[in-house]
Amino acid sequence: MLKIIKSLIVLLIIIIVLFIVIGIFLPKDYTVSRSVVIDASPQQIHPYLNNLNNWPKWSPWAENDPTLKVTVGDISSGIGASQSWIGKDGDGSLVITESSIREGIDYDLEFNKGQFRCKGIFEYIPEGQGTDVIWEMRGKVDTPVLGGYFAAKMDTWVGKEFENGLKNLKKVVEENK
Numbered sequence: 001m002l003k004i005i006k007s008l009i010v011l012l013i014i015i016i017v018l019f020i021v022i023g024i025f026l027p028k029d030y031t032v033s034r035s036v037v038i039d040a041s042p043q044q045i046h047p048y049l050n051n052l053n054n055w056p057k058w059s060p061w062a063e064n065d066p067t068l069k070v071t072v073g074d075i076s077s078g079i080g081a082s083q084s085w086i087g088k089d090g091d092g093s094l095v096i097t098e099s100s101i102r103e104g105i106d107y108d109l110e111f112n113k114g115q116f117r118c119k120g121i122f123e124y125i126p127e128g129q130g131t132d133v134i135w136e137m138r139g140k141v142d143t144p145v146l147g148g149y150f151a152a153k154m155d156t157w158v159g160k161e162f163e164n165g166l167k168n169l170k171k172v173v174e175e176n177k
Contacts, residue, residue, distance in 0.1 A: 019145075026148020032155050033136040034162035038170045042124040042131050044177045046101045048169060049122045051077040052094075058172045060164035065089065094120070109137070116141070133169065135162045 038045055048054045052072045062068050065087040073082035084093040090112050098106035104123040110116070118139025125132040137158060141147035 023145035023148050026152060028140050028142060028147045028151050029138075030141065030151040030154040031136065031138045032158045032162060033134060034159060034166055035132055035134040036166040036170050037127050037130050037132050038173050039130045040173045040177045042102055042104075042126075045124065045131055045133060045169070045173050046104075048173060049105050050081075050096070050099050050101075052081050052083045052096075053077075055083070058165060058168040060161045060168060061085075061087075063164070064161070104133075109139075133166060135166055137162075 048058060053076050056062065056070070062070075068085055068087035070083055070085045073084070075081045076083075078099045079096055081096040082094060085091060092109060092111040094107050094109050096105055096107045102124065104121065107120045109118050109120050116139070118137055121134070121136040121138075123134040123136070125134065137154075139154075141150040141154075143150065
């Protein structure tokens with residue numbers, strides 16, 4: 001009986017050491033990217049992305065969190081536009097850093113009082129009579145050991161939300177062009 005307990009303890013230690021070693025060597029960088037073709041020009045799409053007051057019309061986040069409270073900053077459109085939020089899963093903020101009616105927007109994101117930072121991008125690519133809109137988020141999870149595991153799961157956690165948001169954006173833009 002004592003031999004079995006010792007074997008189980010050794011096995012548990014090996015599993016823990018493997019988890020730690022693998023976590024140390026996993027990449028900490030991540031990219032989440034989704035796209036949709038919208039039957040509209042970039043000029044028709046841009047106001048829904050560039051103006052943060054229009055985000056509630058298509059954003060997927062409020063659908064999943066009815067407690068979400070979003071506050072748009074003094075500048076609501078274009079470079080420098082900002083918003084912050086708080087909900088059941090934490091808090092965050094967003095600032096638009098680049099804006100082009102032909103190419104899209106870039107924005108900086110912070111979560112949990114700046115503990116996690118990443119870059120968001122909406123890119124417009126002409127596609128026939130429409131526009132391919134690519135929504136991308138890039139970042140790095142620097143948390144020791146667990147960061148690589150979190151980075152590996154980021155696409156699973158965020159990708160479906162991006163798909164829902166792009167589906168909503170497509171519907172809103174195409175109905176209102």
